[in-house]
């Protein structure tokens with residue numbers, strides 16, 4: 358469960374998050390909103406890259422703001438970035454191993470990497486270098502990194518952008534397995550409303566840093582205010 362209470366982020370004179378309060382409980386929750394709505398900024402607050410000027414965020418009952426980004430990773434927070442971050446001169450297994458040092462006990466690293474490789478269907482390419490991977494494989498590497506070492510909350514920032522329809526479908530199916538297989542909650546940002554509709558039982562809509570809607574995805578997407586904010590988009 359993600360709890361956001363009275364959150365304000367300020368950059369100079371603008372507030373990309375402005376008095377936002379919300380509780381997200383769905384196993385796979387969606388976060389949508391127009392460009393610049395504050396979606397990535399919210400993920401940055403949750404993962405510790407942006408410091409708000411007011412408010413709090415918590416993972417379950419655990420307040421996150423007092424923790425460093427690394428402490429949050431140890432507490433089970435994982436994320437992928439809007440632009441993929443695969444390290445070109447590391448192998449697929451090496452990219453995944455980069456996180457195990459922080460979250461897996463000594464002696465369990467190889468098993469943790471192998472489990473993540475198997476989950477993402479990357480076992481056959483484990484020794485390939487990052488630079489040789491196509492976009493789909495890169496997105497899978499990022500997802501594999503997210504499931505290492507008892508994740509509790511996985512934040513995905515437009516993880517399926519640029520994938521073909523078939524790749525997107527395979528990616529969605531993997532993400533949907535996460536709550537049951539890893540007992541982790543997923544929060545996914547995407548502009549593809551069909552993707553959100555098919556994956557997320559609960560969706561939050563941001564608009565200029567404010568909460569425009571939050572609730573069951575079907576009713577949120579039918580909300581006239583949401584449709585207005587998205588005019589031209591769907």
Ligand SMILES: Nc1ncnc2c1ncn2[C@@H]1O[C@H](COP(=O)(O)OP(=O)(O)OP(=O)(O)O)[C@@H](O)[C@H]1O
Nearest residue numbers: 368369373390391392393394395396397398399439
């Ligand atoms: N580090 C920063 N310094 C100043 N302004 C920023 C910074 N990061 C983001 N912003 C601004 O904050 C607002 C929210 O940006 P954010 O990246 O959170 O939007 P978003 O909802 O993720 O949009 P998109 O759908 O385009 O990814 C934008 O106006 C953006 O220009």
Ligand SMILES: [Mg+2]
Nearest residue numbers: 396397398439
């Ligand atoms: Mg963004």
